Every structure is written in structure tokens, then in C-alpha cells.
Amino acid sequence: MTDPAIDYRAVYNRLPAGIALLDPELRYIDANETYLHLADCSLADLLGVYIFDAFPDSPERAQTANGPTSLGASLLHVLATGERDSLALQRYDVERRDRPGTYEERYWSTINTPILDSAGEVVLIAHRVEEVTAFMQTKDGSGDDSKLQAELYMRARELQEINEQMRAAHAREREVALTLQAALLPAPRPVGHRAAVRYQPAISALNVCGDWYDLVDLPGDRIAVAVGDVVGHGLAAACVMGQLRSALSAASRTTAGPAEALNVLGLYARSVEGAESSTVVNAFIDWPSRTLTYSNAGHPPAALLRPDGTVEFLDQATDPPLGARPQHQPGPQATVGFTVGSTLVLYTDGLIERRHEDIDVGLARLAATLHRYPLYDPEALADLLLSELSPPTGATDDTALVVLRL
Known part of the structure; x- marks a missing residue:
């Protein structure tokens, strides 16, 4: 009996998290169906497009927004070091496709993972996003439950990031x-x-x-x-x-x-x-x-x-x-x-x-x-x-x- 063949494209498309592949110039090479659903666009809309041209933040938040700044720094860090990088909970507003110029407040959990060639150079970045906007929305006008959920989620993400940083520090100390x-x-x-x-x-x-x-x-x-x-x-x-x-x-x-x-x-x-x-x-x-x-x-x-x-x-x-x-x-x-x-x-x-x-x-x-x-x-x-x-x-x-x- 032979093992059944695995359709990796089907698995990629059905993953619950949105995943896009970026080249070293941060242009879209591919994206799975979940990512396209979250972005409310087609793959043709993204292919070859610079990520921040495809999804600019709202003009009102351009001077203070942490989303593009943090995401950009994370992607550049992955390119420079070849190391996986996780971001704490980020606000990144997205322009509505049906109403140009109107931006929706959105919150994201993001992990950027390098894909290396045989020489150890970064050839692609797997850009994983999970939308957590629902955690930030109010419930029955009070918002107490959702705010608590959001706070707990943010603390968990921060702890995860700290743990990953500690593991990386321990690995470096071990090597030295x-x-x-x-x-x-x-x-x-x-x-x-x-x-x-x-x-x-x-x-x-x-x-x-x-x-x-x-x-x-x-x-x-x-x-x-x-x-x-x-x-x-x-x-x-x-x-x-x-x-x-x-x-x-x-x-x-x-x-x-x-x-x-x-x-x-x-x-x-x-x-x-x-x-x-x-x-x-x-x-x-x-x-x-x-x-x-x-x-x-x-x-x-x-x-x-x-x-x-x-x-x-x-x-x-x-x-x-x-x-x-x-x-x-x-x-x-x-x-x-x-x-x-x-x-x-x-x-x-x-x-x-x-x-x-x-x-x-x-x-x-x-x-x-x-x-x-x-x-x-x-x-x-x-x-x-x-x-x-x-x-x-x-x-x-x-x-x-x-x-x-x-």
C-alpha cells in the first residue's frame, strides 16, 4: 500500500491563517485563499505589487500609525537576518474596495518567516496574518467582555514574542x-x-x-x-x-x-x-x-x-x-x-x-x-x-x- 499523494496547493489554500509569499523586494508572489478573503481582493490584484502599495494605511493615521512602521521593520529584519519575526498585536487600517478612500479599523496578528535557498539567503518571506478585529469590537454596547478578551489576547501575544526573543538569545549564547x-x-x-x-x-x-x-x-x-x-x-x-x-x-x-x-x-x-x-x-x-x-x-x-x-x-x-x-x-x-x-x-x-x-x-x-x-x-x-x-x-x-x- 502506497501513501496517498498530498496536494500541497490545496492544503496551502485551506490553511485557517492567511499566508502570502513576498520576494526580497516585498512584492507579492502568491497568496492563499484565506489571505485573499481577508484582503478582499483577487490574486491578480496582488501579483508583483509592493505590499505597502497594495495596502497603504489610512491618510489620517499616516503620521502616527504603528502598523506600516512595525510591519516594515519586521520584514526588513527578516531579510537582513534570515530569522523568523513575530509582531505584537498591530492596528492596520484597510481601505474598502467598494468605497475608495474609506478605511476600516482592523487589528492583526502577524508572523514573518524567511524561506532560504541552499546558500542560506532569503529568497521568499512567508507573511502570515490572522485578523483579530472581532476581539476589539464592543458587545451589547458595553464592550466589557470583548475588551477583556482583547487585553488577554494582546498579553498572550506579547508573552509569545518575549519567549521567542528569549529562545533566540539562549540559542546565541549556546553558540558562543x-x-x-x-x-x-x-x-x-x-x-x-x-x-x-x-x-x-x-x-x-x-x-x-x-x-x-x-x-x-x-x-x-x-x-x-x-x-x-x-x-x-x-x-x-x-x-x-x-x-x-x-x-x-x-x-x-x-x-x-x-x-x-x-x-x-x-x-x-x-x-x-x-x-x-x-x-x-x-x-x-x-x-x-x-x-x-x-x-x-x-x-x-x-x-x-x-x-x-x-x-x-x-x-x-x-x-x-x-x-x-x-x-x-x-x-x-x-x-x-x-x-x-x-x-x-x-x-x-x-x-x-x-x-x-x-x-x-x-x-x-x-x-x-x-x-x-x-x-x-x-x-x-x-x-x-x-x-x-x-x-x-x-x-x-x-x-x-x-x-x-x-
Whole structure:
């Protein structure tokens, strides 16, 4: 059985809102039947005509009318930015076809949407209008009900416009924050041993850019690896993240172990606005001695996957998040041995945590997934973890991930 063909022209003509297509010179290219009914004209009357020549506002309101001014600004904004624009409730008087020179008071809800070509240029504007004049008319001489309806409608339209502006602002902040974070996080370069790094942003613009990772080559065939999470989100979190990552990277190069490096970072975090209560796990790997020394400041525990598929969570040296104590105290560290072919996995909470779910459930899910793939290459394992553990509806928090073959 084949799907029935859709007559898009018929759908376009039967839409309840009036829609006209304008070219970049704001001339009419097409209009659906609803639009023509609202305008009380035929398509032949509009084709090729400049929109404000087709519908000039009344001469009496030419100096004060907000309709043409606002509509014109909206259309020009769409052409300049390629962004959809919604107008608050507008008064735009329309000349009667049967009585030239006589204008009727009309009120409109308007949305202008760009149609882009393959190069991203605006080639058409879908000009959607819905007449709401009836809301402004009086009822039984009193007008109380209709005025209240009109007021409620205007407030709803204003709120809709504010929400759209906020969504656009959040989208711009998300783009800037992700760009900044990409510049601050180290490139996935070789560090002497096989490692894979990943950063997966959240689907929400409000929940990105607090997570980070770092890998540092140390003398004597050693490496320091860290993953952290800033409490906030957005551009501010990206800035704090960059400061913490750089500070820990420097501390790891000049200290004897991960706990001492986190001590330095904890003191530094107290002087950085927005850095306190951030979490981080830091590990020093020594290949000649086959030991892994780690320290954890309030972060989900790293996972050590052995070649036989057993998983050990490194949770024996855990301290509160950075700056959480009233007075700074040195943190603990622990050391564990590893066999060749083991894999170390460090991650942020976006990989395991779910709303209304205990963290132990997420840790068990991670352990079960790792147990099935003990010998996977780090690159393949990193992709698999993100694929299998991310929520099917999309991640609600960003995720940083490091997979290192020992």
C-alpha cells in the first residue's frame, strides 16, 4: 500500500491563517485563499505589487500609525537576518474596495518567516496574518467582555514574542559558549598512549558548557588525566571551566600527585566567582610501575575496566566539591594497580544521571555496559558509551568523557 499523494496547493489554500509569499523586494508572489478573503481582493490584484502599495494605511493615521512602521521593520529584519519575526498585536487600517478612500479599523496578528535557498539567503518571506478585529469590537454596547478578551489576547501575544526573543538569545549564547569551550578544551591529540575524548552538549541551550577534560604528559612515561564539571551553565560556565582546566593542567605539571594538584585547584577555585562547588576527578597513571593514583573532589567515580570485564569504581579517595568546606583542607588520594590492556573511563554526570533516578542505578548501567566490551578500542568504546547510555530523547546535561587504554 502506497501513501496517498498530498496536494500541497490545496492544503496551502485551506490553511485557517492567511499566508502570502513576498520576494526580497516585498512584492507579492502568491497568496492563499484565506489571505485573499481577508484582503478582499483577487490574486491578480496582488501579483508583483509592493505590499505597502497594495495596502497603504489610512491618510489620517499616516503620521502616527504603528502598523506600516512595525510591519516594515519586521520584514526588513527578516531579510537582513534570515530569522523568523513575530509582531505584537498591530492596528492596520484597510481601505474598502467598494468605497475608495474609506478605511476600516482592523487589528492583526502577524508572523514573518524567511524561506532560504541552499546558500542560506532569503529568497521568499512567508507573511502570515490572522485578523483579530472581532476581539476589539464592543458587545451589547458595553464592550466589557470583548475588551477583556482583547487585553488577554494582546498579553498572550506579547508573552509569545518575549519567549521567542528569549529562545533566540539562549540559542546565541549556546553558540558562543560552545565556540568558546571548543577553543578552551585541548584538541584530541595523542598523549603517548591510546586515548579518546568526547564532549557531547545537552539538547537544551541552558545546560551546556560546564564540563571539561584534560590530559597532560608527565616525565617518566606518566600521564595526568582529569574530568571536571562546573556548577553553572552557559557562557559564564564556559569561562570558569577554562580557568579551572588551565589551573589544574599547570598544577599537575608541578606537583607530586593528584591530591596535591587538587589542593592547589581548590585554593584557586575560592578566588574565582562561580568556581566553588565544582567537581573534578584527577588521576596520575604510571606505566613503569603499572599504578594509578587518583583523587576525587565530589565527582562521580572513575571506572577501571580490566581485560576480563570486571569493573572497579575508584571511590576510595573522595572529598567534597571544590571550596565546599568552610576552611580549605588537603584532600585524600589512593593508588590501585592495573594490568596491561585495562581501560580507564572518566566522565561527567551527564553520562549516568537521570531525573528521578538514584545515581547507583546509573553507575550500575555504566558498569554493565563496560563489562560487555572489555577489549574495545578507546575510540569505539567512547562512541558506544555515548550511544548506549544517552537518553533516547536526548541528553539533558552535557557530558565530557575520557577513555584511556592502560
